[in-house]
Amino acid sequence: MVHIRPCPSVLVPIIVFLENTPAFMVKSFCNNAKKPESGKTVSTVYLSLGSNLSDRKANLRAALARLEQVEGVMLTAVSHCYETEPLGRTDQPAFLNLAAEICTELTPMELLNAVKGIEARLGREPSERWAPRIIDIDVILWEHKELTTERLTLPHKSFRERAFVLVPLAEIAPGAVDPVTGKTVAELARSAEARGRIEKREKLSP
Secondary structure, eight states: OEEEEOOOOOOOOSSGGGTTOOHHHHHHHHHHTTHHHHOOOOEEEEEEEEEOSSSHHHHHHHHHHHHHHSTTEEEEEEOOOEEEOOSSOOSSOOEEEEEEEEEEOSOHHHHHHHHHHHHHHTTOOOOOTTOOOSOEEEEEEETTOOEEOSSOEESOTTGGGBHHHHHHHHHHOTTOBOTTTOOBHHHHHHSTTOBEEEEEOOOOOO
16 A cells, blocks of 8 residues: 655756646657657657665756757656655665656667666666665656566566555656556556555755
8 A cells, every 4th residue: 555645845847848738738749759850659658766875866867867868768757756665675775766757769678778878877786676776767658568578578567566656657647557457557556556655755956
């Protein structure tokens, strides 16, 4: 069951035009982004970002900035930050998590390589599962795509159990649909399956 304790929010948009942009306008923006130049299909993709080492806000801010620098990627929405308890291994600092929506003309594997490169450049080193990390970027949903490879599973195989993924994602994309279960993100976030105590924090300042 998800436990949320709301905290006063500081409404400082990381991308100014997104703060009050209707969802249909963002979707239209995604559908048209870069098409005239490249002719490639543009997909809407949802990511989960987290950090529990060093300056967590700075780590998340740096990861978002680097995402915007990736050719073929456009950052279109970012949730508030959420303070979350660590899962699997509790003897470590709390995480700060957020969700992000991007429009991309990259393939799933190209995007995976890009986010893993960002993690490495920000100082993440290979570690065991549930270990503390300076930055973590997971690809969660890719429209209605289902994919299983050795390196990447879409939708993310564990996201239905993780409140720290679902609650931030429900903030920016409550109607996004899990193609496996047919449920919306908002429905999954309210389910008993979603575990973890989280607290809503402010949005990142630019």
